[in-house]
Amino acid sequence: MTLTENVVFSSLRRTWQPVANSADLPPGRVTGYTLLETALVIARFASGRVLAADTACPHKGARLSQGCIRDDELMCPYHGWRFDAGGACQSIPSLLEPNAEKQALSHLNVYAVQERYGFVWVKLEATPLLNGQLHELPAVPEFEDPRWTYRMGPPMAFAAGWRREVENYLDMSHFAFAHSGTLGASADPRIRGMDIKVTPDGGYQMDAPFPALQSTHELPGKLQSAHHRMQRGYLPNFTTVRQSFHDGDERVLVHIPSPNTRESCTCFWSLAISPGFKGPPPEAQIEFAIKVLDEDRGMCEMQVPREVPINPVRGGWGVLVMPGDTLANTFQKQLRRWLTADTHA
Ligand code: FES
Ligand SMILES: [Fe+2]
Incomplete structure (x- = not known):
């Protein structure tokens, strides 16, 4: 079935989207x-x-x-x-x-x-989604738990469509290249041990070990250490990452690329840090995350076309899918189902 951008926007009008940090x-x-x-x-x-x-x-x-x-x-x-x-x-x-x-x-x-x-x-619209349900925000208990440290990131404007940002956040093979200056120049780009599931709400989840990265960057040794990574996507565009470090510390991040136009979005994001986190202070973690996000913005803004085509195509999704793209590909497939309320789409 061929989908159109009109279908995408008319469904997104029925969802909660961020417009400002409170x-x-x-x-x-x-x-x-x-x-x-x-x-x-x-x-x-x-x-x-x-x-x-x-x-x-x-x-x-x-x-x-x-x-x-x-x-x-x-x-x-x-x-x-x-x-x-x-x-x-x-x-x-x-x-x-x-x-x-x-x-x-x-x-x-x-x-x-x-x-x-x-x-x-x-x-923008109070009407139910195609599945008959009203859109509600996903529950992220760590964001409302007073024992965790919660910090807002400054919203970042992307001259790229919202699905470019989601795909980038789910991309598992760009770290060694796009983030060589921050996360680590010698990251191993090969992907191993990813476990991807579709969740009962139609979203998706990935569990994977994340290797230690090596970098001369002065600050975030802890943030570059090996950890377990759990990414959870709630359709259409609410995506969290939970990082579980070997010493028991955890972080939960969310990205929500709120669509401005068909070719631009604003990424709203925040970070929850587990009690007693042994690593850089929260403000330093936000500063570091801004640098990483800015590198991602550069990648999204140079991709052609500015939005990922909604239907499978070479250079888009569904074709030439490598292991590091499987999660983004799962997102596109599940989005397609969500947009058509068709479990076979
Ligand atoms: S008062 Fe708003 S345009 Fe005249
Ligand atoms: Fe990235």
Whole structure:
């Protein structure tokens, strides 16, 4: 069956996608985000409540994301119309008398918002997925366990489609090349001992030993030591890695490449570190992860075309699959099933 990008975006509109780190959105902050080609205004009010709505002002289409919070209302920068945290128009300054009818017609087009794991999430459509279920966020207990150290990464914009980023995160044979300057120049690119399963929710999981890497890099000896790696993908684009080191320490990382357009995404990510972790301090781990992610960004941005084709093709997926590509290939196959609600796709 031939799939199209329209099918991909219409399904993703029914899923929760990150649009900001909560910490970057204090009360009174107004910002913008393009999610699935929908230009949004994101604003936090004094109560802590977050509004996500179409950014185009109902009056003349000015970008509300360039507005500000004034007296705890979102004010349009052009003619000063004001909106409350629910998107209701509260005032039209050019009128001598308030006009309830015009205000009612000026309600913003608002979207569902939730905050979890330190991210602000938006769902553009409240309708169920093709499998009949409403999309919910996966549970990652370590992210909410006060005994673990939890740190947010700065969101990173990729000039590449979201599936390029997912594939890169699942790629098992690029370390020795793309990360020679950080993770290790002498990493062994040969793949051994990977165990990949499809999970009951239609996602996928890989378990594999990860070899020790050798590098002259000064910092992360611990992070380059041999460990067990468990990658878990929740469709469509929520992907975690659990690293279990031989001394019992663990780290759990998540990547969520939130699609901006068909050829760009923003990677939201965070890191949970087990209690008493013996290694670089959390801030140093984040700094190191930024360098690694930036190397990955460079790889994703130079791939042609900018998004992985949704149907199998040479240079894409499903053809020329090497051992290090099997996990990414499993992702593409399971995504295809998820998009078509067809277990035989
Ligand atoms: S365009 Fe927003 S108030 Fe006129
Ligand atoms: Fe990488």
